[in-house]
Amino acid sequence: MAAWRELGGVECVAIYNRTRAKAEALAREFGIRRIYDDAEELLREAKPAFVDNITEVGGHKPLSLLCARHRVPCICQKPMAPSLRDARLMVEAFARAKTPFFVHENWRWQTPMRQLINTLRSGVIGTPFRARFTMVSGFDCWANQPALRELEQFILTDLGTHLLDTTRACFGEANSLYCQWHKTLAPDVKGENVATLLLSMGPAQTSVIIEMAYAKTPLERELFPQTLAFVEGPRGSIEVGGDYWLRVTTSKGTLARRFPPPRYAWANPSYDIAHASLVDCHRDLLGALRDGQAAETTGADNLKTLELVFGAYESARRNAVVKFGP
Numbered sequence: 001m002a003a004w005r006e007l008g009g010v011e012c013v014a015i016y017n018r019t020r021a022k023a024e025a026l027a028r029e030f031g032i033r034r035i036y037d038d039a040e041e042l043l044r045e046a047k048p049a050f051v052d053n054i055t056e057v058g059g060h061k062p063l064s065l066l067c068a069r070h071r072v073p074c075i076c077q078k079p080m081a082p083s084l085r086d087a088r089l090m091v092e093a094f095a096r097a098k099t100p101f102f103v104h105e106n107w108r109w110q111t112p113m114r115q116l117i118n119t120l121r122s123g124v125i126g127t128p129f130r131a132r133f134t135m136v137s138g139f140d141c142w143a144n145q146p147a148l149r150e151l152e153q154f155i156l157t158d159l160g161t162h163l164l165d166t167t168r169a170c171f172g173e174a175n176s177l178y179c180q181w182h183k184t185l186a187p188d189v190k191g192e193n194v195a196t197l198l199l200s201m202g203p204a205q206t207s208v209i210i211e212m213a214y215a216k217t218p219l220e221r222e223l224f225p226q227t228l229a230f231v232e233g234p235r236g237s238i239e240v241g242g243d244y245w246l247r248v249t250t251s252k253g254t255l256a257r258r259f260p261p262p263r264y265a266w267a268n269p270s271y272d273i274a275h276a277s278l279v280d281c282h283r284d285l286l287g288a289l290r291d292g293q294a295a296e297t298t299g300a301d302n303l304k305t306l307e308l309v310f311g312a313y314e315s316a317r318r319n320a321v322v323k324f325g326p
Helices: 019-032 038-046 057-069 083-097 111-122 146-150 159-172 267-290 299-318
Strands: 015-016 034-035 052-053 074-077 101-104 130-137 174-182 193-202 206-216 228-233 236-240 247-249 252-260
Touching: 015 019, 015 038, 019 034, 034 038, 038 057, 052 057, 057 074, 057 083, 083 101, 083 130, 083 299, 101 267, 101 299, 111 159, 111 228, 111 236, 111 247, 111 267, 130 159, 159 193, 159 299, 174 299, 193 299
Parallel strands: 015 034, 052 074, 074 101, 130 206
Antiparallel strands: 130 228, 174 193, 193 206, 228 236, 236 247, 247 252
């Protein structure tokens, strides 16, 4: 909500929550005039230009499909759905309704990640042949998101969705994937909290390693939620290091520059880089909704990310490589 207010030309005119008191509290905080505990009533009466579906994952499918039935464009939080089948049903419903459908995927809009994407696209290091992405932290993400403890599938759906989307933005679509995951916090957390993936991506079959963990260790706590990366190409390398540093090394030497996130008074300091990225993500989606420009994270595009997420669970279950594409 605070991120939307950073952009001109958009206003939240109505809010829904199944618990009306929660809707009322948020409405007071953000000056929202119309409050509902019936989502369909909101769509009929308020007639919004679009809906931002920021419910927990159980609300993604039913509320998004409700928007599709009313032909109201919808932005859905990630992960889009708890299963690949449900995600496909959602994308198909909006396609039939000829109504825009997007997924709010903000990780690729973090300032260091965005600069990495742009630097790769510039071709300065040539076509990458190997990359490593690491998001390992001792940060207690369950302290302010206790619902995460109850997820049967945790880190691959929560964090893996972000990282796999970002690697797709960097290298293209996956050819194959192998995954192993671990649960180190049992019985306090139901789902897996450590995972390692190896992918072949894009026409160049770039080898991509993704390491992710919320292991509640002191390791890299101060970097949360920064993602570290190292990409190698025939003409050089790109490193995304801590404290928002990006280093490009070629035969000409190393060029180092910091890309810190914008600072917003409303952002939680513990989530600063993630919260700041919401504004750029919103800006991209608003451009598509208002001006008809192409958005990066459509529902159809994000479906490819979810195919990798659930492919990772299949790979770990079978202890086998999962292949994609023709």
